[in-house]
Amino acid sequence: SAVISQKPSRDICQRGTSLTIQCQVDSQVTMMFWYRQQPGQSLTLIATANQGSEATYESGFVIDKFPISRPNLTFSTLTVSNMSPEDSSIYLCSVDGLAGGPRSYNEQFFGPGTRLTVL
Amino acid sequence: DQQVKQNSPSLSVQEGRISILNCDYTNSMFDYFLWYKKYPAEGPTFLISISSIKDKNEDGRFTVFLNKSAKHLSLHIVPSQPGDSAVYFCAASDLYNFNKFYFGSGTKLNVKP
Numbered sequence: 001s002a003v004i005s006q007k008p009s010r011d012i013c014q015r016g017t018s019l020t021i022q023c024q025v026d027s028q029v030t031m032m033f034w035y036r037q038q039p040g041q042s043l044t045l046i047a048t049a050n051q052g053s054e055a056t057y058e059s060g061f062v063i064d065k066f067p068i069s070r071p072n073l074t075f076s077t078l079t080v081s082n083m084s085p086e087d088s089s090i091y092l093c094s095v096d097g098l099a100g101g102p103r104s105y106n107e108q109f110f111g112p113g114t115r116l117t118v119l
Numbered sequence: 120d121q122q123v124k125q126n127s128p129s130l131s132v133q134e135g136r137i138s139i140l141n142c143d144y145t146n147s148m149f150d151y152f153l154w155y156k157k158y159p160a161e162g163p164t165f166l167i168s169i170s171s172i173k174d175k176n177e178d179g180r181f182t183v184f185l186n187k188s189a190k191h192l193s194l195h196i197v198p199s200q201p202g203d204s205a206v207y208f209c210a211a212s213d214l215y216n217f218n219k220f221y222f223g224s225g226t227k228l229n230v231k232p
Contacts, residue, residue, distance in 0.1 A: 004162070031218050042121070043163070043208065043222040058219075092162055096218055107153055108220060110162030 002027050002095050004111035012117045013083055020079045021114045023093035028073035031096035033108065034066070038089045046091075049076040083118045090115050122146045123211050125223035132230050138196040140226050142209035145190065149211040153220070154183060154194045157206045166207075167194070199230045 003026040013019050023032065032049040046066055047055040055068035070076045080087050094108040124143045132138045140154075150171040155163035169176040169183045169192070176183050182195045196203055206227045210220040 009160075033218070040224070042123070042224040043210075043220075045219055048218065094162075107165035107168060108218075109165070110155075112160070112162045115160075 002029060002109045004093060004095060004109060006091075006093060006111040006114050008114060009112065010115040010117075012119060014119055015084055017083055018079055018081045019083065019116060020077050021091055021093075021116075023076045023078070023111055025074045025095050029095040030073070032070060032076045033094045033096075034068060034076070034078045035092045035094060035110075036089045037092065037113075043092065046078070049078075049093075080116065083116075085118045088116055088118045121224075122149075123209060123221045123223040125207075125209060125226050127226050128224070129227040129229070132199045132228065134201055134230055134232050135198045138194075138199045138203065138228055138230065140194040140196075140207050140209075140228065142192045142194075142223050143190060144192075144211050144221075146211070146213065146221075147190070148213040148215070149221075150214050151212045151217065152183070152185060152192050153210045153212075154181075155208045155210060155222075156203075157208065157225070163208055196228075199228075201230050201232050204228055204230045 005024045007022045034046040035043045037043045045058050046061045047057040049055050049068050049070040051070045067079045090113045092113045094110045122145050153168040154166040156166045157163040167178050167181050169185050185192045206225045208225045209223045
């Protein structure tokens with residue numbers, strides 16, 4: 001399994017500001033993902049962070065609001081831009097267990113999450 | 120439109136008894152299902168999975184059952200232990216987007232000593 005760390009673990013931010021969340025993995029992984037868990041809700045995929053290319057965003061999420069970087073195979077950042085109270089959530093990064101190759105059923109490993117509160 | 124649903128937000132069970140957590144899905148293209156456990160202030164950790172070619176997968180005290188015709192899966196924990204108290208999420212993916220997981224909203228399990 002992969003060991004995943006996130007920074008910051010939590011933050012309280014003012015409306016209109018931006019926060020960048022970092023995700024670091026202890027080994028090289030092909031796929032990195034960013035999820036959001038709003039209070040009382042399920043985990044929702046925001047985007048897939050692709051190394052060397054732009055992130056792939058899910059319906060309802062756009063690059064201007066959630067810019068993502070993936071400079072190498074062990075690191076990614078998610079920025080929550082121009083925040084509003086509705087952005088208050090736990091943000092989680094996850095990685096695919098596979099280093100590459102054909103699909104073999106596997107799980108994703110999650111970081112500990114970043115709890116964001118927007119006032 | 121939530122494709123994976125966990126209709127019980129919470130469940131309370133006595134230590135030593137069986138815990139049964141349920142999950143329903145709507146997308147018939149889902150072919151791989153997972154259960155995750157989440158403690159407060161931690162990320163979800165993988166617990167057990169099942170592919171659609173099976174109807175049961177067992178790992179120690181944890182068993183997942185899949186009923187494809189009913190689009191229903193369940194997680195059985197027996198015997199339940201106080202350390203099992205956590206939020207349990209079910210998740211699903213399909214053959215064409217196997218990296219994309221759809222999660223349920225979670226069931227908070229409380230195992231009473």
